[in-house]
Amino acid sequence: MLEAVVALPDQLFYNTGISTYFWVVTNRKEPRRRGKVQLIDVRESYTKLRKSLGQKRKEIAAEQIDDITRLYGAFQEGPRSKIFSNESSGFLRITVERPLQLRWEITEDTLAIVESHKAVAKLDSEVREALLDTLRERRGDEFESEDAVRAVVRAAVLPVTGSKATAVGKAVAGALAIRDPSAPVQVDGRDNRKPDPELRDHENIPLPPLPVTFEANPTTRIDTIEYRTAVNDYFHAEVLPYVPDAWPDSSKTKIGYEIPLTRHFYTYTPRRPIEEIDEEIACLEAAIQDKLAEVRA
Numbered sequence: 001m002l003e004a005v006v007a008l009p010d011q012l013f014y015n016t017g018i019s020t021y022f023w024v025v026t027n028r029k030e031p032r033r034r035g036k037v038q039l040i041d042v043r044e045s046y047t048k049l050r051k052s053l054g055q056k057r058k059e060i061a062a063e064q065i066d067d068i069t070r071l072y073g074a075f076q077e078g079p080r081s082k083i084f085s086n087e088s089s090g091f092l093r094i095t096v097e098r099p100l101q102l103r104w105e106i107t108e109d110t111l112a113i114v115e116s117h118k119a120v121a122k123l124d125s126e127v128r129e130a131l132l133d134t135l136r137e138r139r140g141d142e143f144e145s146e147d148a149v150r151a152v153v154r155a156a157v158l159p160v161t162g163s164k165a166t167a168v169g170k171a172v173a174g175a176l177a178i179r180d181p182s183a184p185v186q187v188d189g190r191d192n193r194k195p196d197p198e199l200r201d202h203e204n205i206p207l208p209p210l211p212v213t214f215e216a217n218p219t220t221r222i223d224t225i226e227y228r229t230a231v232n233d234y235f236h237a238e239v240l241p242y243v244p245d246a247w248p249d250s251s252k253t254k255i256g257y258e259i260p261l262t263r264h265f266y267t268y269t270p271r272r273p274i275e276e277i278d279e280e281i282a283c284l285e286a287a288i289q290d291k292l293a294e295v296r297a
Contacts, residue, residue: 001025002086004038004072007261009046014054019043021261024072037089038075039082041265042068082264089259090207094231095252097195099245103183104143104176106135119171123160131156131168144184149173195249205234207255227253 004024011017045067046058060068071081114120114135120128134156143149150169157168179198186194208230231248239246 001027001029002037003029003033004040005259005261006040006068006072007043007265009043009058009060011055011057012046012059014056017055017057032075035086037084037086037259038072039084039259039261039264040068040071041080041082041261042071080265084264085209087207087209089257091204091256091258092207092227092231093254093256094203094205094235095249096201096203096235096239096243096246097249098199098201098243099185100194100196101179101181101183101185102146102177103180104146104149104173105178106139106141106176108139110176110178111135111139113175114172117171117175119167122164123157123168127157127159131172135172143176146173146177146186149176193247203234203239204256205230 002023003026006022006024008020008022010019012020042060042064045060045064047061047064049057049059071078074081075083077083111132115132120131123131131153134152138152143152150173153169153172154165157165160168179196188194208226228250231250231253235246235248239248
């Protein structure tokens with residue numbers, strides 16, 4: 001439905017001087033515009049006001065509006081008009097997961113975390129002290145699984161049952177957990193690797209072109225063959241060589257769009273030759289010396 005994006009000059013409005021854009025959106029695109037988006041750069045098409053009105057220092061005159069309209073209507077490539085396919089600005093944002101590797105150890109640091117946890121603080125004083133005493137006595141012990149930690153907690157807080165006991169066991173297990181790349185990979189009840197939230201990352205993959213049949217379909221799913229292939233190819237080329245234990249979570253893949261209009265209309269300006277700059281500096285230095293000589297005289 002997006003037909004065109006027009007970049008306007010800045011300082012057009014009373015309350016703000018920021019650059020602004022307007023979008024042309026329609027559900028009745030001409031056949032020549034289908035599957036395409038036109039970008040129009042008219043940031044230099046303005047007339048300066050004789051007197052500023054707040055932050056408004058520019059306006060677009062009637063003849064400039066006519067010029068912008070012609071650029072839009074012509075729908076042709078040029079210095080101020082670029083035409084791109086819908087997919088050229090799109091990307092697939094994938095979530096990269098890495099396995100959660102934990103070991104559990106009772107240390108001074110982890111004991112301090114246990115003591116300050118609110119689930120432990122809510123226990124009756126006798127039960128809380130019994131739990132902390134049990135953990136202090138086993139200072140230095142390591143555990144291979146969360147279930148082993150919870151078994152110790154259950155034995156120490158026998159008067160506590162139900163959801164409260166579950167919350168305490170979870171709190172203590174979380175406090176004693178230490179991330180270690182040499183520790184076993186944690187799995188869920190179905191033997192699937194658990195992801196580590198602290199190692200989670202995101203990657204943007206250029207949106208692949210889709211078959212024509214998908215162009216007019218606003219309900220295109222992100223699990224099409226083309227998308228899955230693009231994710232798989234990118235993942236094997238750009239991710240796995242550096243983090244071989246990573247995997248993409250396809251359930252979190254999203255489609256996004258970015259229109260870097262300034263980049264599309266950027267014109268490279270060659271730098272001045274160093275000889276020219278040196279010559280100019282020499283002239284300026286000579287002029288300064290002449291002025292100083294006049295002052296001294």
